[in-house]
Amino acid sequence: MNSFFQDFEKLSLANGLECVFGSLEPMSEDFFHYQEWLKKGFHAQMKWMENNQELRLNPSQFFEGARSYAIVAIPYNNNFYKNFSAYKVSRYALLNDYHHVLKSILREILVKTISQYPNLKWDIFVDTKPIFERSLALKAGLGFIGKNSCLIIPQKGSWYFLGGVLFDLEFSGESQIAKNECGTCTKCMDACPAGAIVAPYVIDANKCLSYLTIEHKGNIKDILPAEKHKNIMGCDVCQAVCPHNAKSTNDFHPALYNETLAKLNDSDLEALDSPSAFKKLFKGTPFERLGFGKLKGNMEYVKNIEEKNRK
Ligand code: B12
Known part of the structure; x- marks a missing residue:
């Protein structure tokens, strides 16, 4: 090298x-x-x-x-x-x-x-x-x-x-490809709340809660499966159940730390009542990609599911 x-x-x-x-x-x-x-x-x-x-x-x-x-x-x-x-x-x-x-x-x-x-x-x-x-x-x-x-x-x-x-430099070192360690495990596929891992290694974004809550333009009301879920911004299920993450400590790079986001909770999001308040709170954060309207739409959808389940 x-x-x-x-x-x-x-x-x-x-x-x-x-x-x-x-x-x-x-x-x-x-x-x-x-x-x-x-x-x-x-x-x-x-x-x-x-x-x-x-x-x-x-x-x-x-x-x-x-x-x-x-x-x-x-x-x-x-x-x-x-x-x-x-x-x-x-x-x-x-x-x-x-x-x-x-x-x-x-x-x-x-x-x-x-x-x-x-x-x-x-x-x-x-x-x-x-x-x-x-x-x-x-x-x-x-x-x-x-x-x-x-x-x-x-x-x-x-x-x-x-x-x-x-x-544009020549790299002369050797790279050794790591062995795939998934074996017969299908925990991620089984746990995905929306069945979005349609085959090993293949994600159908149409079903993925990460896509639906962040990237999808429009209301997710008629798209998400009816079962209970509470996601309003991305989804971690397929990684959270992965045995390779079982020993992962809560270590994140210090430059990623954001005091406001680290304390954010349900009521902060409930209290957001205008695009300008949203902008003030979330400037420079991943929430910006979502926007005020999409965030509120996702929250409303989760609340509706909760109500349906209560009835
Ligand atoms: C589009 C995209 C999405 C889409 C589509 C996801 C997807 N799997 O493609 C959506 C919005 C759903 C998404 C969600 C998430 N994303 Co995203 N996303 C991307 C992006 C921009 C492109 C991915 C891409 O090229 N997809 C096209 C498909 C064809 O590729 P692929 O799924 O990666 O599949 C590859 C292999 O699996 C293999 N493959 C595919 N099919 C098959 C079939 C067989 C049989 C085999 C053997 C192999 C094989 O070949 C493919 C091409 O290399 C990348 C950034 C980048 N430029 O790479 C980030 C990226 C993949 N996302 C990332 C993250 C963090 C997420 C989320 C965790 C965010 C969240 N918490 O909600 C979720 C995870 C969902 C998931 N399980 O993928 C990280 C992943 C880091 C990591 N350690 O892997 C990336 C790399 C961004 C980054 N810079 O860190 N994402």
Whole structure:
């Protein structure tokens, strides 16, 4: 491994990230699964998932000379969701927006590492590019992909966000792919409240509570299954039941901590009565993606289910 990658790795670890590297190659197998997924309409309203297919297949085409990459993972497990009882809010939502946090840590690392490589070309991605992040992480040896489709780091679990950087440097190190440790376990598939894991490794977003409560435009009233659930912002069930997360402690990166979100509870959300109050409370947080109208719609739906169940 040349000294650039060594420096980058050292700084990533010092900054509390996991870090692996790999060489960019065509993503043929992933591309095949992805096309099958699109053909079946499993991307639901996320039409943007259809874009830039050539880049997805050949990530080396992102810029001239792109040939290697780093994938970093930042831990986000926390138990702030326990402050809620009427509603369920997923763990990722109760921290600062990881896109901003991870990008800024990566920029800091790059500023320190590229000084001796003035001509180095690089490009950061954190959900922001048509890239199979989990597959790049798999190929570079960070972990294996579980039946819930999440990247699981052996001994550490899946409560990690991913991000990375493309480089025009040759990476000469060896990557060892981690062994898949799911075996015959189907806990995630069995526990999904909406039956969204339609086959091992395949998520139908049309059914996934994460998609329905965050990405779906419009009212989820007629779409969600009738059984009781309280999700209003994302869903953690398929990870919470995963045996690989059983030993995960509530460790999250300190840069993700957000005092307001760490204390947020049912009544704070009930008290929100206008888009401006919403904006004031949630600026720069994952809730921004949801918006005031969608949050209130999700809450109303959960309340209606509760009432129906009481009758
Ligand atoms: C679109 C998207 C979603 C969609 C669709 C989910 C999905 N599984 O595709 C929705 C809105 C539902 C979603 C939900 C969540 N997401 Co999301 N999402 C993405 C995004 C932007 C793209 C994923 C993608 O490419 N999907 C396309 C499908 C085809 O790919 P895939 O499911 O990953 O499948 C791959 C493999 O499983 C394999 N494969 C597929 N089918 C088959 C079939 C067989 C037989 C085999 C062997 C393999 C195989 O090939 C595929 C391509 O590599 C990524 C960021 C990124 N750019 O990668 C984040 C990302 C995957 N999400 C993430 C997170 C945290 C979540 C949630 C936990 C958030 C929450 N709490 O609500 C949930 C988890 C739900 C779940 N089990 O996936 C993290 C996952 C981190 C990790 N450790 O894995 C990512 C990487 C974002 C990040 N930067 O950290 N997400």
